[in-house]
Amino acid sequence: MKAKSLLHIYTCDIRRLLIMTGLVLFFAGCKRELDIKPSSSLQVPSSVADFQAMMDNTGKFNVLGPFAGTLAADDGFVTDATWNAAHLTARNAYIWDRNLFNDNVLNDWSYAYAGIFTANVVLEGITKYGTNGADWASIKGQAMFFRGYDYLQLAQEFCKAYDEQTAGSDAGLVLRASSDLNIKSVRSTVSQTYQQIISDLNTAVNLLPVNVITKTRPGKAAAYAALSRTYLAMRAYDKAGLYADSCLQLGASLLDYNQVAGIAAISFQRFNNEVIIHTTMTPDAILTGTRYLVDTSFYASYAPEDLRRILFFVPLRGSTYLNFRGSYDGTTSRLFYGPTTAEMYLVRAECNVRAGRINQALDDLNALRQKRYKTVSYQPLASADAGVVLGWVLTERRKEMVFRGQRWSDLRRLNKEPSLAKTLVKIVNGKRYELPPGDPRYVLPIPQAVINDTGIPQN
């Protein structure tokens, strides 16, 4: 009898124990579930693959480059009808009006800084999770490259043209070194801005691999090319030439335009052999398709045997004007503005002739021209006059790099040399607009919202 009740108590205890254990396990299990991520679509980036995927987002780094400078420059023109139908920023950029970027928060300024923010998040992630492996180094190099490259584009629109005398005091860009949005935006100087660009790109040179699997990713050559562009904008021609040379050491192949068919709607393939890194401008309607035109006089500057005449241009239906079909994006909707090997030949040539190395300059110039003219009628250029050769190089640059987003920067630096300075003239709805060299309107205004939010000085 007693034994039975003892047994009873014992089994009761076992049961209780089991129930208690079950409950504890259940509660503990539930507690652990609180750490499960709420959605499969959310991911805290921590692996090489995550950061590489962030850098492969071309919407942040490659395809939304600034376009207002190109509209302000003199590559092409628009008809009154197109101008009248265009949106405000496009219209005003064209006539150098100060009311820019206020009709859309997605603009030249903000797109570039959205890229810089992503690059900073990646850089901070690498600091937290990264190891010494080559794959991590490559991603860090990519982030550094794009941060420098974005600053370089921004500086061409929002800073005064680089001038050694005043760079230490001219207002530069907002340099954001961290993704922390609580850090207030302040303007640096032009000197600090270019130092930052050079520092980022130099870091990138050391980290980036030579070969890339897709041309939307920068390799070593892209970092050299960007450095070359940077020094060119600073008019530091010796260094610009050196980096163009470093870039060409890694690959100097040119497309032979004699081999390009020139019958399709678009003449060139995306990621072709001349492309060093693929970047295109924001596809603004005014710069696409049938709207952004070339007039007959500029067209006439291409010699009849110049293959660019037909590969770059196609007559607009029912008009004497011409459409551009030479974008290295392989489309008509987006203008390519990345560096190419051809551009590097031209930079090296310009820097050599400026340093008095006329023959080396002519070698590069002729190497390029040989690939651009019909083989049967090609004649190499020869001269011993540095001024003549510089003129040839700059004319060739203008013809080769039309619609390449570099004209605005070129105008800003060349206007510093009185012999090369140019006054731009545009006529819209019968009204004449002029932009003389060195005009303050060569510096575009920062979006008013940014000024309101941060209190930084307006240009």
Add this chain to the structure above:
Amino acid sequence: MRLFYILFFVPALWFSGAVYGAPVPAAVSGIVTDIRGQPLKDVEVRIRGREAVVFTGSDGHFKMDALPADTLEFRRPGLAVAIAVVGSNTFFKITMRPDVQQLQEVSVVSTGYQTLRRESATGSFEKVGNSLYNRSVGTDVLSRLDGVTDILFDRRVGQQNTPVIRGKSTLFGNAAPLIVVDNFPYNGDINNINPNDVESVTILKDAAAASIWGVRAGNGVIVITTKKGGRNKPLSVSFNANVTVAEKPDVFYQPRMSSADFVDVEKMLFGQGFYTDYENSFSHLSLSPVVELLIAQRDGKVTADAAGSQIAALAQQDVRKDLQRYWYGRAVNQQYALNIKGGSEKSTYLFSAGYDRNLTALDGGFQRLNLRSDNSFYLLKNLQLDIGTYITHSRNKAGRQDAGSLVSQDGRQLYPYASLADGGGNALPVNLDYRASFIESSQAAGFQDWSYRPLSDYKNIDSHSNQLDLLLNTAAKYTIIPGLQAEFRYQLESAQTQGTLLYGANSYYARNVINQYTQTNADGTLSLPVPLGGIMNTSDTRLLSNSIRAQLNYNGSWGRHQLSALAGYEYRNVRTENRAGRDYGYNADTESGLPVDYVTSFPLSNYGYFFNAQIPYQNNYQTDRIYNLSYFTNAAYTFDKRYSLSASARKDESNLFGVNANQKGVPLYSFGGAWTASNESFFHAGWLPLLKLRASYGYSGNVDNTLSAQSTISYGGQDPVSKQRYAFINNPPNPDLGWEKTRIVNLGLDFTLFKDALSGSVDYYTKKSTDLIGFSPVDQTTGVLNPATLLFQYKGNVAEMKGHGLEVNLHAAVLRGRFNWQTDLLLNYAESKVTRYYQSGDSGLPYVGDGLLVSPLVGKAPFAVLTYKWAGLDGQTGDPQGYVNGQISKDYNAILSGTKVGDLQYSGSAVPQVYGSLRNTFSYKHVSLSALISYKFGYYFLRRGIAYSALFGSNDTESGDYARRWQKPGDEQHTSVPSLIYPADSQRDQFYDESSVNVEKGDNIRLQDLRLAWDADRVGIKKMPFRHIQVFLYATNLGLIWKATKTTLDPDYPYSMKPPKTLALGFSGNF
């Protein structure tokens, strides 16, 4: 003897009437009193089976003639029917008792955790009983609460008819109240619930009522209690059927620009060369028939006379006539329901079935079948087991698209003089995407027919979804000792929705995609990367939810003390899996698709092969998981039926992503007290039988599981340019992320006056919401671009909001007796304003707007109508004028980007701050008529002004302004519509559209519905097979009685069509 009469005579009367020859009626009289012995007046005294009716006088006496075989029936609202057989009696002393059934309906409220007796409750509850709930007709369960409760239904565009309880408690968080069905939150689609299964609805409004739901109660709680069987109740079968017919929607309601005016604008634009770009475009963008005629005339293809007369004919056409005639139809909804219930000593049962069949105005359809069973078993003396199952199957079929979505690929609206059908009603093609010449030349080259016939195209599209929702509800209740009960509940919900969107091979969509990707080879042959056939989109959403609750309840009283308490633990998980996919070249007969090349970028034929794109890849998978753990307790103590105290506490934990562990959980609590003054011994006001004061204080919360404290990324598939898998940043890191909290203080008063002639309640509350999740606009330079809104902002706990309000519910029995008149008045005042918000600069630009979206500005209502100050039109040019630095200006850029927050015009809230309804119910004999008048005051809307840039660029004719525009000096005296200018200035348009001149007052009074019912029971009508039957007519959306605005707009529908009038016919009964 009396028993004999009841057993014998009553059935005998029922079957054969008076078969006993002709006994002589004799005078009978009596007195009717309540249980306290007080005489009752206006009691209806009727002889069963006859028409004769008398009413008691103020002394409770009555007198009438009756036969010995007659049965007297005594009726008065709120009291149980009393019966007396005449027999040999000549004087009757009748005591009428309160109707227990009816009393229970009003005096017991359910929180989902317990049922409370209202008399001891300290919180603010609102209850909708069965008869009030069934006053209106509808497919879904919530819309019936509109107008008869304090809930405001926000019907404005984008608000999806959200029920709002006591104003807004959140800015950008989930604003919907928690909906509880019986005991657990309903995770599936609330539209699955059959309203005929609803017994009553309780709305929990203050902290004492709702805090038990903790972090999900911030927006209030709606508890739906379903019908149940009753113990020891005989079998009862009830049914109902109704059909609702709606008028055709009124397409002419919104003012629009006339076709003639639009033609004038097109002529002007043509003269300006506006369409040259379109003509030269490689994209072959469509041009309207008028522009095509103008081109043909210019090119000498038609004579000026012919073009002129054709254009004049087009200017007379109005697409809305075709829409009215062919596009929209009458919506017809049918609803049938059957309900069987009963119970024995050992068990109760209920079985119900419901079937709904709706036909929409756009020729779509909805069908729903509900099957439900609910059983309780009283197995042992101490043990009760409940098992309920609820099965819903529904099928939704889309009809035509909304006419407003007839928009071209590049965003241009259909021209207003389009013809959708010929005289015979046959669908006509319209120039929406491409020019007719391009369509013809493509077809000649072997492309698919590229023409689009909007009127008939929907027949080529099969868009439907099937939903199956299974709900299993079990509970075990074990009484440990009297008063102490252990309760264990488990609910399983499994729902699956399968969507099919098949663009048939003949649909415009499929033909367009096939054509766009069609490649022309060098030899002129075509290759088709997208194969011929249909395009099939499928989606599959599965929801699986488990809820477990373990709870201890105590209910006890000793002496004058009464205590009820509960404590428990709850675990809930919800897993939602979404899958979506697409097949090209789909053949519906063989149910098979064909593979396509998703990688190659193909030049698109409609862009003259100048633009490349990949074939859209639309496979998508996503799984969301929500886990919640809660601990809760609640206790209420009442002393001597005079003083009540209550307290509740709850801690919720959730898998909020990446949040520091201590922030995953949040404790929430409430306190309440009540004093029933009328139960005090010193209280002797006979005219005031009930006077109760309530007060409560406490917190509830709101949680957003989509937020993350760490910077997160989402993968976006293959990047179109890099061809690599890419990812984007969702949010910057936010280590301080927490839950939203709302504190409510409530003071309430319940009363009954003059023998129940007037009863009601008054509640005053204040609300303070803190840690509200909000979007902070940030400097573009930070680069923090929100991928969802494409604005520079981040989402975090950045806001606070305060609100207060008053709720008055009055019920008056104006007339009682043969003619019965009852009045119910609801008055709500709810005001809330933002008290803190992260604001990065003082620019007014981000806050200007019509208040459709939250524009959180400190000191203003969350839905604020904020505009630029208006300085009239320029008398010389008709340009709109605003202010810059206090000076009248036409520098629109400076006005838009330079106006400071403080210089904006604040009109007020876009949501009514005073609203309510007046419901009058009249009944005479079997007929009753009820009318609901609702009113809304204290709000504003922004009239839609003309935007010339949108008119030119996208054919936007959705403003009636054009005809009233400024045309010559002097016009500014009688119009505020700016002059037409070319080129258009989008900033000028934006300034005018968002200026104070377009603000209108929303105040209005409307006749919301009318209900006419005929009630009869077996007593009234002989040979009726039903115990009770009701036939009713119910009409809704009857129109405005008064409105403040002088415009033709209904303030509740300033941007959309207004809901059509509906008429329902139904009958219900039981036997």
